[in-house]
Amino acid sequence: MWGEHAPPTAPQERRCHRAGAPRVHQDTLPPRPPNSACATVRRIPSLTRRRPSSQPDDRERGSVTIWLLGLAVMLLFLGGLSLDLWRAFTERQALANAVDAAAIAGASGIDEPLFRSSGTLALSPPRAEQLAWGNLRAQPVGRRLTAAQVQATPAQIEVVASTTVDFTLLRVLLPGDEPFKVTAHAVSVPVEAGA
Numbered sequence: 001m002w003g004e005h006a007p008p009t010a011p012q013e014r015r016c017h018r019a020g021a022p023r024v025h026q027d028t029l030p031p032r033p034p035n036s037a038c039a040t041v042r043r044i045p046s047l048t049r050r051r052p053s054s055q056p057d058d059r060e061r062g063s064v065t066i067w068l069l070g071l072a073v074m075l076l077f078l079g080g081l082s083l084d085l086w087r088a089f090t091e092r093q094a095l096a097n098a099v100d101a102a103a104i105a106g107a108s109g110i111d112e113p114l115f116r117s118s119g120t121l122a123l124s125p126p127r128a129e130q131l132a133w134g135n136l137r138a139q140p141v142g143r144r145l146t147a148a149q150v151q152a153t154p155a156q157i158e159v160v161a162s163t164t165v166d167f168t169l170l171r172v173l174l175p176g177d178e179p180f181k182v183t184a185h186a187v188s189v190p191v192e193a194g195a
Contacts, residue, residue, distance in 0.1 A: 080167075080168060083168055084165070084167055084168055084180070087165050087168070088165045088180045088182060091141075091144075091163060091165050091180075091182050092182045092184065094140070094141045095141050095161060095162075095163055095182055095183075095184040096184040096186075097139075098136060098139035098140075098141045098142065098161065098184075099136070099159045099160070099161050099184040099185065099186040100186045100188075101135055101136075101139065102132045102133075102135040102136035102139070102150070102159045102161075102186070103132060103157055103158070103159045103186035103187060103188035104188050105131045105132055105134070105135035106123075106128040106129065106131045106132030106135070106150065106152060106157040106159065106188060107123065107128065107156075107157055107188035107189060107190050107191075108128075108131060108190075109123055109124055109127035109128035109129075109130070109131045109132075109152075109157075110122065110123055110124065110190050111123060111124040111127075111154070112124075121190050121191075121192055122154040122155070122190065123152055123153065123154050123155070123156070123157060123190055124154075125152040125153060125154065126152075128152040128157045129150045129151070129152045129157070132150045132152070132157060132159055133150055136148060136150070136159065136161065141161075141163065144163045145161050145162070145163050146162055146163050146164055146181075147161065147162045148160065148161040148162075149161075155189065156187055156188065156189045157187070157188050157189075158185070158186070158187045159185070159186050159187075159188075160183065160184070160185045160186075161183070161184055162181060162182060162183040162184070163181075163182050164179040164180060164181055164182070165179055165180040165182060166179045166180075167179060167180075
């Protein structure tokens, strides 16, 4: 059918059917002898699948970089928020302690002539306010106060003070924002010793 020309063939392999005969794998074989016990078969090249690469492509590398950059900005924001809130909480605690101490100091400014004459325990407003102001200014937080008010009556003394806490890391992320304003309030009344 092909005439004198032989059809193109794939590389061949000789398989021997004799027991114990070794297999011979060759790409090109010499012509077989006429009375050989081995048969010649066509060898089909094996198809190998290409393994997917374990390394990420350029698009995946870019998305990981953007994700890590966003995570770093988020951590910076949360760190700044926690640091600034902690500073505001600490400043609020120090201010509350200073206001309480000033109110207690002011409550010791009783009206002595009234108490000696009638036994009535009442505050002398000018003296109570003077004692409260002196104590408030002597506190460490007194230098950082932005506003303070002391008001005394014969029955009680009221001290209100406020300060501000500036942003640190949040100033970088949220420029132009107002600082925290912290306010503390305390009221004290005169009480007899042992009452």
